Amino acid sequence: MATEMSIQAAFQEVMAASGEIPPKQQQVLAASLALFAEQGFANTTTKQIAARAGVAEGTVYRRYKTKDELLAAVLAPFTTEVLPKLVKEFAAKVVRKKYATRHALITAVITDRLAFLQENGQVMRVLFTELLVRTDLREQFLARAVPMIQANLYPILDRLKANDELPDWPNDRIAQFMIGTMLSQFTRSSLTAEPITTVGPLMIQFLEQGLAPTPTA
Amino acid sequence: MATEMSIQAAFQEVMAASGEIPPKQQQVLAASLALFAEQGFANTTTKQIAARAGVAEGTVYRRYKTKDELLAAVLAPFTTEVLPKLVKEFAAKVVRKKYATRHALITAVITDRLAFLQENGQVMRVLFTELLVRTDLREQFLARAVPMIQANLYPILDRLKANDELPDWPNDRIAQFMIGTMLSQFTRSSLTAEPITTVGPLMIQFLEQGLAPTPTA
DNA sequence: CATAAATGAGTGAGTATCCACTCATTATTG
DNA sequence: CAATAATGAGTGGATACTCACTCATTTATG
Numbered sequence: 357m358a359t360e361m362s363i364q365a366a367f368q369e370v371m372a373a374s375g376e377i378p379p380k381q382q383q384v385l386a387a388s389l390a391l392f393a394e395q396g397f398a399n400t401t402t403k404q405i406a407a408r409a410g411v412a413e414g415t416v417y418r419r420y421k422t423k424d425e426l427l428a429a430v431l432a433p434f435t436t437e438v439l440p441k442l443v444k445e446f447a448a449k450v451v452r453k454k455y456a457t458r459h460a461l462i463t464a465v466i467t468d469r470l471a472f473l474q475e476n477g478q479v480m481r482v483l484f485t486e487l488l489v490r491t492d493l494r495e496q497f498l499a500r501a502v503p504m505i506q507a508n509l510y511p512i513l514d515r516l517k518a519n520d521e522l523p524d525w526p527n528d529r530i531a532q533f534m535i536g537t538m539l540s541q542f543t544r545s546s547l548t549a550e551p552i553t554t555v556g557p558l559m560i561q562f563l564e565q566g567l568a569p570t571p572t573a
Numbered sequence: 574m575a576t577e578m579s580i581q582a583a584f585q586e587v588m589a590a591s592g593e594i595p596p597k598q599q600q601v602l603a604a605s606l607a608l609f610a611e612q613g614f615a616n617t618t619t620k621q622i623a624a625r626a627g628v629a630e631g632t633v634y635r636r637y638k639t640k641d642e643l644l645a646a647v648l649a650p651f652t653t654e655v656l657p658k659l660v661k662e663f664a665a666k667v668v669r670k671k672y673a674t675r676h677a678l679i680t681a682v683i684t685d686r687l688a689f690l691q692e693n694g695q696v697m698r699v700l701f702t703e704l705l706v707r708t709d710l711r712e713q714f715l716a717r718a719v720p721m722i723q724a725n726l727y728p729i730l731d732r733l734k735a736n737d738e739l740p741d742w743p744n745d746r747i748a749q750f751m752i753g754t755m756l757s758q759f760t761r762s763s764l765t766a767e768p769i770t771t772v773g774p775l776m777i778q779f780l781e782q783g784l785a786p787t788p789t790a
Numbered sequence: 791c792a793t794a795a796a797t798g799a800g801t802g803a804g805t806a807t808c809c810a811c812t813c814a815t816t817a818t819t820g
Numbered sequence: 821c822a823a824t825a826a827t828g829a830g831t832g833g834a835t836a837c838t839c840a841c842t843c844a845t846t847t848a849t850g
Contacts, residue, residue, distance in 0.1 A: 380799080380800075396615065396706040398616055402836060412800065413802070413836095414800070417837065417838080421837085423837090488698070489613040489616065532758065532761060536754060536756075536761075537754065540754070540756060541749065544753075547705075558746055561740075561787070562784070565782050565784075566779045566782045566783025567779070567783075568782050598825095619809075620808095623828095628826080628827090629826060629828055630810095630811090630828065631812080632825080632826055634810085
């Protein structure tokens with residue numbers, strides 16, 4: 357399952373970091389993630405989690421004392437491990453290859469990040485849904501994600517602007533257009549279960565044109 | 574409150590349609606909508622609804638026999654009354670004014686629909702959140718919304734394509750880019766509580782460029 | 791090496807709480 | 821006074837969470 361790859365990896369890291377996590381606890385985490393993604397957090401019972409994990413209900417509470425802690429445990433590796441790593445890897449790659457053109461940047465962003473979205477579809481969905489409803493989680497997430505994007509993406513945008521490869525719009529708007537376009541496609545794909553890859557080329561073209569610098573420079 | 578205008582209007586229609594709805598029932602509907610938007614459906618209790626509506630808990634169940642019916646009652650007018658009317662009004666306006674250019678169309682869409690999104694922010698949010706989690710609701714909604722868009726927006730797109738004002742992309746992709754761009758801005762605005770109007774001009778420019786026809790025609 | 795002690799993951803029946811929903815009773819309206 | 825609306829205490833079922841106990845594995849001891 358390509359779907360679980362990245363998160364599996366994240367769980368591995370957490371395991372390695374904080375000693376051993378026994379296999380049943382991993383099953384609990386995996387079952388929680390799957391059920392939260394399918395039904396939403398609030399509609400999932402600890403009984404269901406135990407059943408899908410093939411575990412007694414008490415086991416669910418062994419390591420994580422509340423259902424909310426379970427949600428945090430499922431989401432945390434994503435924001436603290438996966439997301440930073442992938443943003444930085446991406447930035448490093450872009451910088452290394454010295455993408456000079458808008459086309460190169462956007463192509464890289466789209467292909468790379470679409471794959472990322474698809475691989476982490478489950479967590480993305482849980483995160484997204486809960487962010488809409490939980491004020492605290494939202495603030496916490498934004499406090500992490502926004503600076504990360506500012507530090508890694510904005511310099512690249514500035515460079516391209518200087519080279520007249522991007523219009524002189526605020527960085528957050530440019531980022532918004534890029535991220536928004538991708539997320540809207542991701543949402544649609546994940547709801548209709550259609551493969552997201554087919555949309556790639558058109559998105560690239562759309563973004564490339566949309567983010568063309570205005571001649572009034 | 575500009576926020577409640579359109580929905581208030583929709584509730585009015587439903588009232589007129591199916592006899593009288595006593596004022597306390599309207600308070601119940603309004604309270605439900607507000608709480609669902611703030612906390613999500615699953616995290617809202619009927620006790621909370623009664624409290625906010627200034628009503629006894631039994632009153633909540635007077636007209637709507639289950640909590641799910643209450644959700645349906647809050648959402649239904651949106652999809653069956655507000656949305657169709659606004660789509661058709663929009664299409665009629667566009668056709669009447671005979672927008673020949675991409676710029677005119679997009680400007681009209683953005684200004685019009687952004688105002689619409691903002692006015693119906695609460696319902697939009699509830700609908701959006703629940704669509705992510707409830708399969709049945711999703712199918713039901715798509716079965717209504719998709720044909721509506723196809724019938725009203727696609728012909729306009731086709732005409733513009735014929736006039737070389739739009740690229741020869743599938744209509745659903747073009748619609749996706751437009752709707753996605755707006756929704757992403759709406760989501761951001763509604764989460765950060767920043768006014769959405771400030772983004773309008775940039776969105777228009779971005780979409781206009783992004784949807785420019787490719788010279789390879 | 792054999793035995794005892796300690797550890798801690800796992801269990802599942804049990805509990806306190808919460809919540810959607812009911813209904814007998816009371817207030818309101820025409 | 822009839823009919824409808826509103827009330828709020830009450831109910832059953834579900835759900836998050838607990839706890840006394842088991843048992844396999846690891847560690848200490850003579």
